[in-house]
Amino acid sequence: MSQDLSILIVDDAKFSSAVVSRTLSAAGFVDIRHASSAVEGLEKLEQRPAAIVIADWLMPEVDGLELTRRVRQLDEQVNRYTYIILLTAREGVPALKKAFDEGVDDFVNKSSMNDQLVPRVMAAQRIANIYNRALVDNQRLIEANAKLRQHTTLDPLTGFGNRQYALKRLDDALRQSRQRGGGACLLVMRIEDYKRLEQEQGRVLTQLVLAMSRRLKQLVRPMDVLARISPELFVLVTYQEDLDNCVPASFKRLYEGLNHKAYKTAAGFLQASVSVSLSTASDKDEIEAELLLKRCMRGLDTSASSGRIAEQPVSG
Numbered sequence: 001m002s003q004d005l006s007i008l009i010v011d012d013a014k015f016s017s018a019v020v021s022r023t024l025s026a027a028g029f030v031d032i033r034h035a036s037s038a039v040e041g042l043e044k045l046e047q048r049p050a051a052i053v054i055a056d057w058l059m060p061e062v063d064g065l066e067l068t069r070r071v072r073q074l075d076e077q078v079n080r081y082t083y084i085i086l087l088t089a090r091e092g093v094p095a096l097k098k099a100f101d102e103g104v105d106d107f108v109n110k111s112s113m114n115d116q117l118v119p120r121v122m123a124a125q126r127i128a129n130i131y132n133r134a135l136v137d138n139q140r141l142i143e144a145n146a147k148l149r150q151h152t153t154l155d156p157l158t159g160f161g162n163r164q165y166a167l168k169r170l171d172d173a174l175r176q177s178r179q180r181g182g183g184a185c186l187l188v189m190r191i192e193d194y195k196r197l198e199q200e201q202g203r204v205l206t207q208l209v210l211a212m213s214r215r216l217k218q219l220v221r222p223m224d225v226l227a228r229i230s231p232e233l234f235v236l237v238t239y240q241e242d243l244d245n246c247v248p249a250s251f252k253r254l255y256e257g258l259n260h261k262a263y264k265t266a267a268g269f270l271q272a273s274v275s276v277s278l279s280t281a282s283d284k285d286e287i288e289a290e291l292l293l294k295r296c297m298r299g300l301d302t303s304a305s306s307g308r309i310a311e312q313p314v315s316g
Contacts, residue, residue, distance in 0.1 A: 007053075008033045041067060053071060157209060161228035191232040207263075248309035287315075
């Protein structure tokens with residue numbers, strides 16, 4: 001256990017906050033800060049990050065879930081991960097599932113806090129350290145690749161693959177589909193009004209693109225392939241054994257994650273409108289990667305006008 005672990009307690013109830021603080025102090029933790037509201041907690045995080053945030057779920061004005069959303073936006077801006085533990089008296093799968101979908105990492109029930117809090121915080125410390133080391137290593141790799149331009153398959157800003165890389169991995173997914181069945185699933189995501197945003201926001205747009213790339217990593221599976229094929233275009237390539245998983249409903253969380261939450265930048269929160277087009281090639285579809293990409297892109301205008309994922313057939 002590292003005694004200099006930075007912990008922020010966010011709770012509008014002074015008694016509850018004092019109990020948490022006393023429990024952690026008794027366990028040897030010394031870098032403990034307090035905030036009496038979510039707004040104050042966010043201000044303190046912007047002043048100095050914390051490895052772990054322990055917050056009450058039920059708080060006035062901004063509750064623990066909304067605090068979690070805003071912390072994740074802040075994480076995207078500064079390229080770090082904050083482990084979030086909510087204190088709650090709530091039970092039941094629906095409530096917990098909703099919280100996990102919002103990015104909460106763990107819960108401690110108030111009735112068993114004396115027994116559970118310290119072990120959960122110690123486990124959180126290990127996970128947060130691993131995650132943040134990975135983020136630092138990945139950022140160093142991105143910076144190294146940006147300097148070494150010979151890595152022609154990488155997008156220097158995000159560290160994702162570029163168009164050449166995306167087509168290669170899409171070709172691999174198509175080959176896998178023909179050999180094993182299932183489907184090669186392709187999503188193309190376009191930042192709408194990119195040129196206008198570039199004129200209005202300038203360099204701040206780069207921060208938005210970086211924040212979007214980090215959010216995308218959180219929204220997809222580790223084995224899925226992400227690429228940035230032009231300044232405003234991202235693609236996701238995934239192989240699915242079951243074609244029923246290659247439908248717009250399967251990517252609803254991704255679409256909402258990109259469109260319904262603003263991105264934290266140095267100029268404040270920026271909202272982006274992202275259109276998404278989906279195409280799936282089964283083992284019976286004879287189509288090359290380049291053509292599949294072009295056909296999938298045809299659905300972007302439909303997505304932009306309809307406000308939902310557009311499913312674009314591979315033929316026609």
